[in-house]
Every structure is written in C-alpha cells, then in structure tokens.
Amino acid sequence: xxxxxIRNYREQKIGEAACDHFTLNLLHDDIMKRTINLAIEMITxxxxxxxxxxxxFVMGSSGRCEQSVWSDQDHGLIYYEQSDGVKSYFWQLxxxxxxxxxxxxxQYCDGGVMASNLLWCKSLSEWQAQLSKWIEESSWESIRYLxxxxxxxxxxxxxxxxEILKKQIFQTENKAALMTKFLTNSMHLKKGINLLGxxxxxxxxxxxxxxxxxxxxxxxxxxxxxxxAVKENLLETSTLSRLSSIPETLMSAEKKKLYxxxxxxxxxxxxxxxRHTDYHSGHYLPVSKLSKEDIKRVKEIIKNGSALFHxxxxxxxxxxxxxxx
Amino acid sequence: MNIDFLLNSIWVMLGAVLVILMIGGFILLETGSTRMxxxxxxxxxxxxxxxxxxxxxxAVGFALAFGKGNALIGLSGFFYSGYDLKGLSLSGAVYFLFxxxxxxxxxxxxxxxxxxxxxxxxxxxxxxxxxxxxxPPIAHWIWGGGWLAEHGSQDFxxxxxxxxxxxxxxxxxxIILKPRIGxxxxxxxxxxxxxxxxxxxxxxxxxxxxxxxxxxxxSTLSADKAFFGFVALNTNLGAAAGTVSAMIISWLVMxxxxxxxxxxGALAGLVAITAxxxxxxxxxxxxxxxxxxxLVFYSIRFxxxxxxxxxxxxxxxxxxxxxxxxxxxGLFATKALASVGKxxxxxxxxxxxxxxxxxxxxxxxxxxxxxxxxxxxxxxxxMNGIRVTEEEEIxxxxxxxxxxxxxxxxxxxx
Numbered sequence: 001x002x003x004x005x006i007r008n009y010r011e012q013k014i015g016e017a018a019c020d021h022f023t024l025n026l027l028h029d030d031i032m033k034r035t036i037n038l039a040i041e042m043i044t045x046x047x048x049x050x051x052x053x054x055x056x057f058v059m060g061s062s063g064r065c066e067q068s069v070w071s072d073q074d075h076g077l078i079y080y081e082q083s084d085g086v087k088s089y090f091w092q093l094x095x096x097x098x099x100x101x102x103x104x105x106x107q108y109c110d111g112g113v114m115a116s117n118l119l120w121c122k123s124l125s126e127w128q129a130q131l132s133k134w135i136e137e138s139s140w141e142s143i144r145y146l147x148x149x150x151x152x153x154x155x156x157x158x159x160x161x162x163e164i165l166k167k168q169i170f171q172t173e174n175k176a177a178l179m180t181k182f183l184t185n186s187m188h189l190k191k192g193i194n195l196l197g198x199x200x201x202x203x204x205x206x207x208x209x210x211x212x213x214x215x216x217x218x219x220x221x222x223x224x225x226x227x228x229a230v231k232e233n234l235l236e237t238s239t240l241s242r243l244s245s246i247p248e249t250l251m252s253a254e255k256k257k258l259y260x261x262x263x264x265x266x267x268x269x270x271x272x273x274x275r276h277t278d279y280h281s282g283h284y285l286p287v288s289k290l291s292k293e294d295i296k297r298v299k300e301i302i303k304n305g306s307a308l309f310h311x312x313x314x315x316x317x318x319x320x321x322x323x324x325x
Numbered sequence: 326m327n328i329d330f331l332l333n334s335i336w337v338m339l340g341a342v343l344v345i346l347m348i349g350g351f352i353l354l355e356t357g358s359t360r361m362x363x364x365x366x367x368x369x370x371x372x373x374x375x376x377x378x379x380x381x382x383x384a385v386g387f388a389l390a391f392g393k394g395n396a397l398i399g400l401s402g403f404f405y406s407g408y409d410l411k412g413l414s415l416s417g418a419v420y421f422l423f424x425x426x427x428x429x430x431x432x433x434x435x436x437x438x439x440x441x442x443x444x445x446x447x448x449x450x451x452x453x454x455x456x457x458x459x460x461p462p463i464a465h466w467i468w469g470g471g472w473l474a475e476h477g478s479q480d481f482x483x484x485x486x487x488x489x490x491x492x493x494x495x496x497x498x499x500i501i502l503k504p505r506i507g508x509x510x511x512x513x514x515x516x517x518x519x520x521x522x523x524x525x526x527x528x529x530x531x532x533x534x535x536x537x538x539x540x541x542x543x544s545t546l547s548a549d550k551a552f553f554g555f556v557a558l559n560t561n562l563g564a565a566a567g568t569v570s571a572m573i574i575s576w577l578v579m580x581x582x583x584x585x586x587x588x589x590g591a592l593a594g595l596v597a598i599t600a601x602x603x604x605x606x607x608x609x610x611x612x613x614x615x616x617x618x619x620l621v622f623y624s625i626r627f628x629x630x631x632x633x634x635x636x637x638x639x640x641x642x643x644x645x646x647x648x649x650x651x652x653x654x655g656l657f658a659t660k661a662l663a664s665v666g667k668x669x670x671x672x673x674x675x676x677x678x679x680x681x682x683x684x685x686x687x688x689x690x691x692x693x694x695x696x697x698x699x700x701x702x703x704x705x706x707x708m709n710g711i712r713v714t715e716e717e718e719i720x721x722x723x724x725x726x727x728x729x730x731x732x733x734x735x736x737x738x739x
Contacts, residue, residue: 209514
C-alpha cells in the first residue's frame with residue numbers, strides 16, 4: 001500500500017526534522033504533497049483524468065505552517081467547473097486524500113473540516129456563494145467557519161482560488177460589523193497564570209501538572225495575528241509572517257519583533273519539551289521538566305500573548321465604535 | 326406547667342426537626358456530588374441508615390452516651406422510654422430526639438467515605454456498629470459528663486463529637502475501600518469524576534445551612550435569654566465567611582471561581598463554627614469561617630494528591646474544618662462566653678484551653694479512626710469484602726444493590 005510507504009518516510013524523517021520548527025513544517029508539506037499526488041494517481045486510474053483545474057488547501061495549524069510533530073487534518077478543496085460529474089469526481093478525490101493522510105499519520109479532524117465533507121469541497125462559484133451566506137448569516141457557527149477559512153493556504157493546485165475567496169471576505173460591505181463578530185468569537189481565552197503569578201497547570205486527568213500550551217500559549221498569538229490579518233487584508237497565513245506584514249502604524253517595529261520572538265520561542269518550547277507520543281500529548285507542556293529560567297520565560301510568553309491579544313482587541317473595539325471600516 | 330420548661334422543649338424540638346431535615350441536605354449533597362448511576366442508591370441508603378441508627382441509638386446509644394456511668398461510658402437508660410431526665414429543664418423525649426438527630430448526622434457523614442463503591446450490606450452493618458461503638462463513647466466524653474467534659478473541653482454543638490467523629494470513620498472507610506475505578510491513572514495522576522448535579526449540591530448547602538440553625542442554636546438546649554439568637558448569628562457569619570474565602574482562594578490559585586469548591590467552603594465554615602458558635606464574638610466567627618474556607622481548599626487537594634479518594638470531600642469539610650473549629654475555641658473563646666472551660670489565647674487564657682482542645686481533637690479523632698477501622702475490617706471479613714465487584718461498580722450501585730436506576734431513562738440510554 002502506497003500510503004504506508006509515505007508513513008514510513010514520515011517516521012524516518014520526522015525525528016531529525018523535529019529539531020527545528022521550519023524544517024518540520026516543510027517536511028509536513030512534503031508528506032502531504034506526496035499523499036495528494038498518490039491519491040490523484042489512484043483516482044485518475046479509477047475514474048479517469050482530472051476534469052478541470054482545482055486547488056487543495058490546508059487550514060488550522062497546517063494552514064499557518066505551525067504544526068507540531070503530530071497534527072490532525074484540516075483541509076478543503078476548490079474546483080473550477082461546476083457539474084454533477086465534476087462534483088462527484090472531486091468529492092471522491094477529497095475522500096481519498098483524507099483517507100491517505102490518515103494512513104500517513106494525520107488523524108481525522110473531529111469537527112469534519114476536511115475535503116471529504118461536501119461543506120469543504122465545492123466549486124469556485126459554490127464557494128463564493130457559501131462565503132456570502134456565511135457572512136450574511138453571521139451566526140456563531142458560520143463566523144467560526146470563516147475564521148477557519150482565513151487560515152487557508154493552498155498546498156496543491158491553483159494558487160489564486162483561495163486568494164479570490166479571501167479577498168471576497170476582505171472586501172465585504174460591512175467589514176466593521178464582521179470584524180466585531182470575528183472578535184467576539186475569538187474572545188474566550190484560557191487563563192494561564194493565577195493572581196499569585198503561578199502557572200495554571202491541569203489539575204486532573206492524564207496531563208495533570210502540565211500546561212495546556214495550545215490554548216493558553218498559542219491561541220492568543222494566533223487569534224490576534226489572524227484578526228489583524230483580516231483587518232489589514234493580509235493573505236499571509238502564518239502568525240510570524242502576519243505579524244511581519246502588519247503596518248507599523250498599527251504596531252511598532254519593536255513590538256513586532258518582541259511578539260515574533262516570543263511566539264517563536266513558544267513553538268520551540270513545544271517542540272523541545274512536550275511529549276510527542278500522540279496528537280494530544282503534544283499540546284501539554286510538562287512544567288516539572290523545565291528549569292526555573294524556562295518557567296520564567298514561559299510565563300513571559302503567556303503574559304506577552306495576552307498583552308498582544310488585548311491590544312488588538314482594544315484597537316478593534318476602538319475602530320468599531322468610531323465607525324471605521 | 327413551668328413556662329421555661331415548655332419554651333425550652335418547643336425550641337429544642339424545633340432544633341431537632343431542623344437537624345433531621347439536614348439528612349435531606351446530605352441526600353442532595355451526596356447525590357449531587359456523585360454520578361447518576363448511583364443516585365437512587367445514595368438517596369435511599371441515607372434514609373435507611375438513619376432509620377437503623379435511630380433504633381440503635383434508642384436501644385443502646387443514648388444510654389452509652391448520656392446515661393449515668395463513669396468517665397468513659399454511660400450505663401443507664403437503655404431502651405429509653407421517654408421519661409424526663411433529672412437536671413434538664415426540658416422534655417426528656419425532646420432531648421432524646423435532639424441527640425438522636427446528632428448521632429444520625431454523624432453517621433451520615435461517615436458514609437460519605439463509602440460513596441459509589443461500598444456494598445449495601447456494609448452500610449447496614451456499619452450503621453449498627455457505629456451507633457453503638459463509635460459515636461456514643463465520644464458523645465459521652467464531651468457532652469455526657471465524661472473525662473473530657475471534666476477537663477472543660479469546649480465543643481458547643483459538635484465540631485468534634487459529630488463532625489470529626491463522622492469524618493474519621495469516613496477516613497477509615499476510604500482507606501479500606503480504596504479509590505473508585507477511574508479515579509487515578511497509572512502514572513498516579515487523578516481524574517476529576519464530576520458530580521452529576523451542581524444544583525442539587527447548591528440546594529443541599531442551603532438546606533444544611535438552614536438546618537444548622539437547629540444544630541448550633543438548638544444546642545443551647547434552652548430558650549433562656551434567647552441566647553440561641555446570638556449562636557445563630559455566629560453560625561450564619563461562619564458559613565458566609567467560609568463561602569467567600571473558598572471562592573477567593575479558588576480564584577486566586579486555580580484562576581476560576583469553582584462552584585463545588587465554594588459550596589465546600591460554606592460547609593467548612595459551618596462545621597468550624599459549630600464548636601465555637603456559643604463561645605466567641607461575631608468578628609471571630611467571621612475569622613473562623615474564613616480560615617475554614619481556605620483550609621478546605623488545600624485539604625481537598627492534599628487528600629487527592631495522596632490517592633485518598635473522598636468523593637464528597639467528607640474528610641476535608643468535616644474533618645479538617647472540624648479540627649480547626651474545635652481548636653479555634655482555644656484562641657477565640659471569650660471570658661464572658663466561656664460557660665465551659667477557660668477563655669482562649671487571645672482573651673488572656675494563655676495556652677491552657679488550646680491544649681485542652683487539642684487533647685479533645687487528638688483523642689476523639691484517633692479513637693473514632695481506630696475503632697471504625699477495626700469494625701470495618703471485621704465487617705469486611707464477615708461479609709467477604711465490603712466493596713462491590715468491578716462490574717457492579719461500573720453498572721452503578723442503583724442497579725447492583727437495588728435493581729433499578731434513580732434516573733432510569735438517562736442511565737439506561739448510555
């Protein structure tokens with residue numbers, strides 16, 4: 001079976017790649033591309049050649065190039081032409097890729113954000129209609145979908161489809177209202193430090209004593225950078241490149257440097273200290289393994305993350321109340 | 326008829342009714358803090374064991390605790406027939422009922438340590454033995470004219486006699502029964518087996534809080550000068566301070582306003598003020614309750630980290646807070662209020678009363694623990710184990726011990 005070969009390749013390479021965040025994410029891309037190629041090969045053998053151009057994109061940590069050793073699947077598919085035949089062809093491809101990724105070591109997404117789900121596998125015009133509907137509805141769920149989509153990054157096929165769709169969101173008529181919705185959907189952050197200045201580790205369960213690095217550490221940076229990206233119409237997806245690209249009128253070069261540095265350190269701590277035995281364990285930082293200095297650093301990172309988020313939040317709320325678009 | 330006698334009897338009767346209603350509070354507390362599959366069992370066994378305790382206390386316990394005897398045990402008044410007691414200015418039957426209610430509460434607290442894993446038979450046997458061998462001796466020592474009473478030990482309404490005694494029996498049970506399935510992981514970390522209904526737990530606390538006015542203020546055993554009002558005032562302050570401090574400490578340390586912890590704080594405040602409600606000033610009641618709320622927070626974490634699975638926090642709420650409440654008399658008892666014993670450290674009494682209080686805590690605690698432990702080992706040997714099988718524990722004690730679920734539609738659907 002071909003996918004198992006890819007899995008073996010992954011297992012061979014990942015130990016070495018996991019020493020560095022950027023190398024690791026390039027490897028993930030490489031593995032995913034190999035999987036997609038193989039899936040296309042299987043589907044073309046089965047159902048004939050690709051009927052039209054398409055784009056396969058990833059979202060979530062993969063979209064942001066911020067995957068850890070283990071990662072789950074978050075992806076979607078956009079094809080150019082619209083017909084029932086084309087639809088069933090690409091749906092089949094979406095399902096095959098998802099199956100392949102699972103076999104290659106990327107577990108299925110619990111929330112069903114995968115090209116095997118018709119919600120995330122559509123023609124370009126259907127996608128345009130769906131985004132309009134999500135923006136118009138602005139329900140908690142559709143806003144959540146839009147926030148997920150903002151992190152989309154083309155990994156295979158036509159580059160401009162995702163771009164066209166993102167611009168549609170950026171150019172929406174009442175963007176201030178949409179920004180407010182995006183903000184309120186991003187507000188719930190897990191507290192990481194108590195009033196006594198101690199880290200709030202898990203009290204119960206298999207990760208008792210460890211810090212939920214994903215929700216406490218990473219989310220504030222990711223959410224803040226994502227909100228800024230929408231506000232400033234940035235197509236970049238990684239938190240680091242988003243922070244680099246925002247204009248200095250919004251954030252001083254000094255601050256940008258600080259936050260980028262802190263986020264990079266955070267990714268480094270995750271790679272170095274979390275037990276990467278499976279997808280979940282990779283999110284928990286075993287605090288007892290850290291030196292005093294490192295704990296101090298982690299606290300700094302958390303504090304700066306929430307400072308960043310709150311400054312972005314303040315900025316957005318101010319803009320909104322002044323009627324800026 | 327003597328009007329004092331009548332008023333005292335009515336007041337203490339009201340107290341007895343309130344304290345017996347606290348059994349309802351414990352039903353809600355214990356079911357709310359545990360899982361659905363055991364709800365019917367827990368509610369039912371609480372009434373059943375109170376009934377068993379009532380009969381035993383009537384036949385034997387009352388005589389051992391309050392009969393004439395020596396410094397260690399009472400020996401008269403078995404199968405109490407309702408006559409008035411010498412030296413008491415209230416109906417003997419009312420006094421009996423009031424004391425019976427206390428014995429019932431202590432027994433109910435002890436069963437907190439059994440929750441979700443003990444056989445029904447173990448409850449029945451222990452209800453009998455506790456009501457004869459554990460509670461009555463301690464009640465006699467402090468309230469029945471026994472050796473601690475002679476030393477001037479202050480326990481106004483039973484932080485030690487009722488709460489610590491029950492908690493130590495619960496402690497013995499948790500050790501012998503061992504943790505519930507799924508409570509601890511292989512690496513020793515604890516899982517949170519959340520109670521199924523926080524609304525029950527909150528209502529239970531309110532019910533207990535109100536019942537506590539009977540428990541503490543009723544312990545005046547008299548309507549004279551309406552001193553019960555002062556006792557009730559202190560009781561309310563202790564509870565309120567415990568609630569607030571447990572909320573503050575859980576917010577400070579865990580970063581969240583934990584509801585079950587806040588409720589445990591209320592109960593800890595009540596347990597602590599129970600010993601001192603008649604001996605201290607209101608400001609001290611606030612301090613005592615406040616400290617109890619903080620102690621209970623750390624105590625719960627302490628026991629959990631030591632792999633002692635205490636599903637409804639009986640050890641911390643009734644044990645730790647009971648010890649603190651009893652000792653607090655040695656610090657805060659005032660000259661004017663110390664009708665028994667001496668004033669506390671902060672009121673010019675030096676360390677004398679604190680020492681007496683400590684002796685009371687240690688001897689009663691050790692006695693309750695050792696006797697309960699031995700009794701449970703005997704029951705264990707006689708019944709071929711006091712814990713249900715793994716399968717029974719997993720399907721729930723509602724089904725294994727009684728044949729039907731407290732929540733039939735919900736549990737069967739799982």
